[in-house]
Structure formats: C-alpha cells, structure tokens
Amino acid sequence: MQRSADAPTLGSLGPSARAVVRTLLLAGPLSRAELARRLERSPASITKITQPLVADGLISEDTAPPGESRGRPGAPLVLDAALHLFLGVKVTADEVYAVRADASGRVEASAHRPLVDVGQATVVREIIELVNELTPAPGSIQALGVGLAGQMSRFDRTVRANAYLGWDRVPLAEILERATGIPTVLSEDARALTAGVQWSGPGRGMRDFAVLTVGVGVGLGVVIEDRVLAGPTGKVGRIGHTRVSDSGPLCSQGHRGCASAFLTTRSVTQGIGVPHGRSDVDLDAAIELADAGDEVALRVFDDAGHALGVLIAQLVNMLGLPAVILAGDGLGMLAHARTGMEAAIAEHLDPNATAPEVVAFTSGFDEWARGAAVVACQWMLVDPPRSDPDPA
Numbered sequence: 001m002q003r004s005a006d007a008p009t010l011g012s013l014g015p016s017a018r019a020v021v022r023t024l025l026l027a028g029p030l031s032r033a034e035l036a037r038r039l040e041r042s043p044a045s046i047t048k049i050t051q052p053l054v055a056d057g058l059i060s061e062d063t064a065p066p067g068e069s070r071g072r073p074g075a076p077l078v079l080d081a082a083l084h085l086f087l088g089v090k091v092t093a094d095e096v097y098a099v100r101a102d103a104s105g106r107v108e109a110s111a112h113r114p115l116v117d118v119g120q121a122t123v124v125r126e127i128i129e130l131v132n133e134l135t136p137a138p139g140s141i142q143a144l145g146v147g148l149a150g151q152m153s154r155f156d157r158t159v160r161a162n163a164y165l166g167w168d169r170v171p172l173a174e175i176l177e178r179a180t181g182i183p184t185v186l187s188e189d190a191r192a193l194t195a196g197v198q199w200s201g202p203g204r205g206m207r208d209f210a211v212l213t214v215g216v217g218v219g220l221g222v223v224i225e226d227r228v229l230a231g232p233t234g235k236v237g238r239i240g241h242t243r244v245s246d247s248g249p250l251c252s253q254g255h256r257g258c259a260s261a262f263l264t265t266r267s268v269t270q271g272i273g274v275p276h277g278r279s280d281v282d283l284d285a286a287i288e289l290a291d292a293g294d295e296v297a298l299r300v301f302d303d304a305g306h307a308l309g310v311l312i313a314q315l316v317n318m319l320g321l322p323a324v325i326l327a328g329d330g331l332g333m334l335a336h337a338r339t340g341m342e343a344a345i346a347e348h349l350d351p352n353a354t355a356p357e358v359v360a361f362t363s364g365f366d367e368w369a370r371g372a373a374v375v376a377c378q379w380m381l382v383d384p385p386r387s388d389p390d391p392a
C-alpha cells in the first residue's frame with residue numbers, strides 16, 4: 001500500500017506525534033494507556049495527539065475482535081511502517097551500495113554500482129543514479145541517509161576527514177539535496193550500521209552494546225541506554241589505532257602493534273602473503289591457507305583474534321557493556337581467530353567485569369546501507385529539518 005499523496009510525512013509531524021511514532025516503531029503495537037505510561041503523558045493528551053494520526057491513516061487501531069466496538073480505550077495502536085520509505089547509501093572506496101527501506105528498517109529493494117574513481121563528481125553521479133533507480137515514484141522517499149567514513153555528528157551535512165575517499169569538508173548532503181530534491185543526512189558509517197543493528201537488527205531490544213567492525217578499517221559504534229553515541233564532535237569510536245601489543249607489524253600510520261596493524265584486511269593479507277612471496281593473497285585465499293593448516297596464516301589469524309579480544313575486553317572494562325556485536329567484511333577471519341580472541345578477552349578483562357556476550361553478525365554492505373536508511377528515518381523522527389524557518 002502506498003501513502004496517499006496528502007498524508008503527512010514523519011518529518012512534518014509535531015514533536016509529540018513524532019515521539020508516539022518512535023515509540024510504536026521500537027515497541028510494536030501499544031494501547032493508549034501504555035503509550036501514556038511510556039511517554040509520561042496523561043491518557044487524555046495521548047488521545048489528543050493520536051487522533052489526527054489515526055484520521056490521517058498514519059496509525060490505526062488493531063482490528064477489534066468481533067462484537068467489540070472500535071475506539072475502545074484498550075485497543076492497541078499500530079503504525080504501518082511500510083507507508084514510509086527511506087533510502088540508505090553506503091560509500092566505500094570502490095563501490096556504492098543503496099537500499100530502499102521502510103520506517104522499520106525492512107529492506108524492499110537494493111542496488112549497487114562500482115566506482116571508477118573516488119572524485120566527488122563520480123561518487124555524486126553514482127549516488128544519484130542509485131537514488132533514481134530505487135525511487136518508485138516522485139515524492140515517495142521521505143529522506144536519504146548516506147553512511148561513509150569520517151568525523152561526523154549524529155545527523156550531519158558535511159563529510160569530514162574521510163581517508164578512503166580523500167575528502168574533507170565536502171557538503172555532500174546539500175549537493176545531493178539539490179540534485180534529488182530529497183532531504184539528505186550524513187552519518188559516520190560504523191555509527192549508521194550500529195543504528196540499523198539497534199533499530200531492527202541483532203541489537204533490537206538491547207539497551208547497551210557495541211558494534212565492532214573489521215574490514216578495510218576498524219570501526220566502532222556504541223549504544224548506551226538506547227542512544228548511539230556520537231560525542232560533541234562526532235569522534236566517538238576511534239579505537240583502530242589502540243595499542244594492543246608491544247611487538248608486531250606496523251600499521252599505515254607507522255604504529256607498531258596497534259589494532260589496525262593486526263586486524264585490517266590489508267594487514268592480514270600482507271601478513272600472510274609477504275612471507276609466502278605472494279602479492280595475490282586476498283582474505284578468501286588467506287582463509288583457505290589457514291584451512292589447509294598453513295602456519296603463517298594460522299599465526300596471523302591468531303594474532304588478529306588476540307587484537308580483537310583486547311579491544312573487546314577494554315570496551316567492556318571501560319563501559320560495562322553486556323554485549324559486543326562483531327560485523328564487517330573482514331569477519332570471515334573469525335573461524336581462525338576465535339580462539340585467540342577468547343583467550344585475549346579472558347586475559348584482559350578486569351577481574352570484576354562480567355564477560356560479554358560476543359555475537360558475530362555476518363552481513364554484506366547492504367546492511368551498512370540499511371543502517372544509513374534507519375539514520376534517515378531517525379533524523380525525521382528526532383530532529384527533522386524545518387521546511388519554514390522560525391519567524392525571528
């Protein structure tokens with residue numbers, strides 16, 4: 001079913017109505033009484049807030065059993081998440097991934113395009129192509145979220161310090177809005193992935209957890225008391241260069257024994273390829289070597305597991321997190337890194353800390369794009385752009 005053309009978008013609702021929608025999205029159907037309790041409002045004010053939402057068809061009363069009249073106070077209110085569509089995009093150094101998802105984060109369609117270079121013109125062109133491809137009708141998309149590496153606040157407009165694209169201070173949201181007419185928000189990619197994991201992924205219902213990603217880099221998203229942390233300047237989660245050993249290889253920044261020196265895909269493949277005199281070892285080939293019992297490969301993966309375990313233990317020591325979710329395209333290493341990881345967690349965990357649940361969340365880049373779509377929806381529900389400026 002499509003949203004009727006005159007039905008309000010989520011971002012056009014007032015703050016109280018947005019709070020109701022947010023609560024229904026996270027909790028599922030709730031009675032007015034339960035909504036009042038959760039939002040700390042009176043039942044009368046909840047009735048007043050939800051009336052226009054029901055009239056506009058944004059929320060409906062769960063079908064009453066036969067014989068019962070509608071409008072009974074205990075009838076749960078349901079939000080039809082499928083009426084609200086968002087696009088999410090993840091930009092890597094060689095490809096752009098995009099999904100169309102509804103307000104609950106359920107993916108309806110996806111597409112991706114290779115990048116021939118990482119210049120602004122190329123990346124913007126490919127994003128616009130994907131937006132056009134995934135937009136079912138003009139005006140049907142409420143917001144576009146773009147996840148990419150860099151230092152960005154929770155809902156940002158400008159790409160800062162993206163080492164993979166070599167971009168700094170690029171006003172990408174404005175450029176895309178001008179070209180597509182769709183409100184656009186940017187988010188640091190590990191944080192966007194974390195938002196998706198929390199909204200409707202393996203973190204749903206968990207109030208405190210971290211998402212630790214391994215791949216081309218080492219990324220971190222942290223959720224404390226239901227909130228994805230960004231920090232005052234968007235710099236939460238810079239743990240990739242944490243020192244985890246007194247010896248070991250050098251990372252791209254020249255640190256000996258930092259997490260990136262052990263964990264990035266490049267570190268792993270070079271660590272295995274170089275001693276074998278091979279330059280063609282990718283992660284799959286590295287895993288195959290380890291599968292076949294290659295000693296170099298087994299040692300490199302064990303060291304990577306150790307680095308991962310130290311990071312996990314430090315996170316848990318500092319923040320008391322009960323769960324750490326592992327993700328990223330480098331996660332295939334876990335088959336040979338798990339033993340080293342578990343040993344390092346046990347070794348580095350504070351004696352009074354509780355061992356965390358460690359969950360491996362295997363997912364492709366579509367999951368990162370889905371997270372960016374969730375960020376776009378959250379933007380509309382938390383801090384939507386104002387269409388008309390406040391009168392002075």
Ligand SMILES: [Zn+2]
Nearest residue numbers: 241251255258
């Ligand atoms: Zn480093």
